[in-house]
Amino acid sequence: MLSDRRPILLANGRVVDPSRDLDIEGDVLIADGVIREAKRGIHASGVPEGTEVVDCRGRVVAPGLVDMRAFVGEPGAEHRETLASASQAAAVGGVTTIVCQPDTTPVIDDPAIVDFVLRRARDTAIVHVHPMGALTKELRGEELAEIGLLKAAGAVAFTDGARSVTNAQVMRRALTYARDFNALVVHHTEDPNLVGEGVMNEGEYAARLGLIGIPKAAETVMLERDMRLVALTGGRYHAASVTSEESLAVLRHAKQSGIAVSAAASVNHLTLNEIDIGPYRTFFKVAPPLRAESDRAALVEALASGLIDIVMSDHNPQDVEVKRLPFAEAEPGAIGLETMLPAGLRLVHNDALPLATLIKAMSTRPAELLGLPCGTLRPGAPADMIVIDLDVPWVLDPDALKSKCKNTPFDEARLQGRVVRTIVGGRTVYEYV
């Protein structure tokens, strides 16, 4: 099966492999769906007959991206997104592994649904798809989901998706039980009572727009509670989406105390702030909300220092019916599979972040956390990789997006850099021409 793929030589590129702190001019040889070699001068020493040689001069060759938080509508909301359409979008964005969330209908809280998603992905998706399983049944935050069986079926982590587990006792038990299976618990930290009717970041700007604010404390309170529970239980914990400076202080303290926690920030929170909402633009309504510029800057700094482990897209397709409404009534969420890397590259072009750090946070770290073999260019690793043109300028045309919904905050945005080739399991699934 694998042998019908032609070997590919990605020649003369800038090879960036954060798993080995590698950033060199060199070549990568792929055959039989795995990486054979990644080093200087493969071309000179000869490659197998029939190898497709791709000139990557001036381009970056890196491991494919692993998007740790993407909401896909299948099963239950296929009008918003299917595994197929999400995977098409992912391929364009250089995401070779999508980690989909259990917020589906039915909820992914049953091993049969995990199986369904994996089979549908195998049959229809052009990139890898791994579901997270529900942490509690029906995401209600009351009873534990079948963490063991779900994990055995292929769930890579456990989360209540966009919902928070408000009952501390339930969270404690979930962390304790998950520990026995070495399962990663991923939590959306927003206290729903403190969020209340809030629709954007609390502060002057919300006051001016006459919108009800969400205090940063809604996030900090929940994150701080979780840190205590992780210390108590010794479970593996990942904060799904941190957005504020205060949360970073909580994380820093936890990490310094040696607690097993990691955290992600969405590319939206790293590149946008509350002011971008402008005149009630609902494409900028996300949960947790976009924060102040000082928070955004602090997140970028934390990403550079490694305090933030992961950058994810928070891909959340919402159609016009639920977005073309007054701001307070619109659904939160923004698509991001296709724009995660180009938007993230803004930070690299601004010299806020080395490229290798960004790739690490979008590929190597999530693969490590989820126990996936990708996220590296080590010989023997699966040939999930991307070629990036760092400099090509382009304007995002929403009609050109592969995602079924067009709710992108980068609508008409000027971007610099994009993926020009995406390879999954040794096969080219996308090429920018």
Added chain:
Amino acid sequence: MNIAPRPSFVLNRRHLLGIEGLSREEISGLLDLAEEFVDLNRQIEKKRASLRGRTQINLFFEASTRTQSSFELAGKRLGADVMNMAVSTSSIRKGETLIDTAMTLNAMHPDILVVRHHASGAVELLAQKVDCAVINAGDGAHEHPTQALLDALTIRRNKGRIERLLVAICGDILHSRVARSNIILLNTLGARVRVVAPSTLLPPGIERFGVEVYRDMREGLAGADIVMMLRLQRERMNGSFVPSVQEYFHYYGLDQKKLAYAKPNALVMHPGPMNRGVEIDTAVADGAQSLIREQVEMGVAVRMAALEALSRTLPNA
């Protein structure tokens, strides 16, 4: 018709969506224009023909008696054909068909839409989708521009100016579009603005609006020229934002005793409808210092001014 219109003033905008962004000249121009209509409205012959042939639709997604009738009267006195659509009482449920409703009405070729909606930003959203002029008659907790204009007109007629006056806005600032529009307008015209409320009814970030913030009525009213009271919605009275009506009235209800801390010639305003015994005592509401009924009169004049000013920039005007 012996009051000559002043066609010199043109509000060079398609819509009136808020006070924010209006210049001092634009606000003064609207107030001057409204003055003419105050005089007109006190005559037996109150009709003008400047909107003859125009269609004005009052689209109210939120129930309102006084604002809607004020706009209706204003339009009719200027000669427009006025239609009222109360969406909140029809079968259309909230939010979901805002754009559809707008498109449907737009197809009937109205010239001016007057819109009230319970969600902040909804009127602006609607304005983006229609071809006619739109006047915001109140959107959520965002803006209520004609209310701020009528308040300013009332103040100006009684005090002769707005500049350097000390205005205390008291009560539920958090949920009030009237407060927001007034803060912006009064600051633009050079007044000194205070807000007085319990902290639970103040939006975080209010101190950056160019206002002085007070939690104590007596301190907040000290030396005030104008005391502007806001309505406290019933659903916010019992435990969610303030503990009870009794406690609220005790600390924040305007009675003669508290009013005595303001200047002796201070004037009292309220956008209505009033909750007597909640935010304002009956004796004050009906007292000599009250401008509340005059505000209603100014409301019609200001809305005529807004309609007239916008109509001057309508196509084929």
